[in-house]
Amino acid sequence: MLAFLPLFLRVPLAALLIALNTVLHTTPLFVVALLKWLLPIPAFRRGCNHVLVGLAESWIAVNSGLFAVFTRTTFHVEGLEGLQKDGHYLVLSNHQSWVDIPVLQKVFNRRIPFLRFFLKSQLIWVPLLGLAWWALDFPFMKRYTKSQLAKNPQLAGQDIAATRRACEKFRDMPVSVMNFVEGTRFTVDKHARQSSPYTHLLKPKAGGVAFVLDAMGQALHSVVDVTLVYPGGKPTLLDLMANRVPAVRVHVRQRAIPAEFLTGDYENDRAFRARFQQWMNAVWTDKDAELARQLAAAGSD
Incomplete structure (x- = not known):
């Protein structure tokens, strides 16, 4: 609708409206989070x-609406059938860009339970959003370098313990736990x-x-396996607001979780770890082929 505006007007206006939307939604969110903290009554x-x-x-819905107003980006989405708003999902995706x-928020908002990402601990200091993520029970992970672990061996395993503590909160509530399995953006x-x-993915x-x-x-129903494809090349957030992302393709596939992987000791059982890694490698081989298929389909559009 407003994609016709010149770049020097469109980007600042879009950024301003997204910032206002963030303030308008985080203000009541902080009030509710404070009440929740002050009154530790389960109900x-x-x-x-x-x-x-x-x-x-609501914040996500407004942001998605703003992107629709300010850009002409088209979305090709496959595989949303069968997903439930009250499900318990582990969402796995490749990672190319911010x-x-x-x-992901646009595609899954109000179709499955609210997405919760594993975040680096430093992100809690992001203005407004850091506290909002904390209030929404996003798991914050502190990663340690090899040199830090060498100096302080007691730090070993703390990230794993933090993962378990975060996931324990989600056992009795509808949730979508989001994991970018490559651990970093593709370059x-x-x-x-x-x-x-x-060909198209990191390990x-x-x-x-x-x-x-x-x-x-x-507690988990299934894995939601997501393949994200940008046929026009890997974009930045500025590219998105500047209307330089012509199309986004998203392929969604539900996968059953093999029963043997629900109970096992990945850290200490070498045979179990090898089987699990083999399964993940097979999932990633399928994803690589799907990404190639989506790129080919985009080229024929």
Whole structure:
């Protein structure tokens, strides 16, 4: 609708409206989060959780509407059939850009339970959003370098323990736990340094997936396997607001979780770890082929 505006007007106006939308939604969210913290009554807290998620879903819906108003980006989405708003899902996706997050939010908002991402601990300091993510029970992970672990061996395993603590909160509520399995955004340099066997993907990091399955066990219904494709090239958030992302293709596939992976010791059982990694590698081989198929389909449009 407003994609005709010149770039020097469109981008600042879009950014201003997104910022205003964030302030308008996070203000009541902080009030509800404070009440939830002050009154540790289980029934009251459950009610607060519903309000918090409703505010977050409204924020996402408005942001998605703004992107539709300011851009001509077209979305090709496949595979949403059968997903449930009250399900318990582990959502796995490839990771190419920060644009992945608003795309995933747009595609899944109010179709499955609210997406909760594993975030680096430093992101809690992002103005407004950091506190909002904390209030919404996003799991914050503190990663340690090899040198830090060498100096302080007691830090080993703390990230795993944090994963388990975060997932325990989700066992008794509808949830979609989101994991970018590659652990970082795809670049050609990273692909080359890894000697990745996949054409379009980095190697999957299976450990985080295994720990979520271990922590949540039978509470999960299935894996929601998402393949994100940008036929025009890997975009930035500025590219999105500047209307330089002509199309986004999203393929969704539900996968049953093999029963043997719901109970197992990924950290200490070498045979179990090998089987789990083999399964994840097979999922990633399928994803690489799907990404190639989507690129070919985009080229024939």
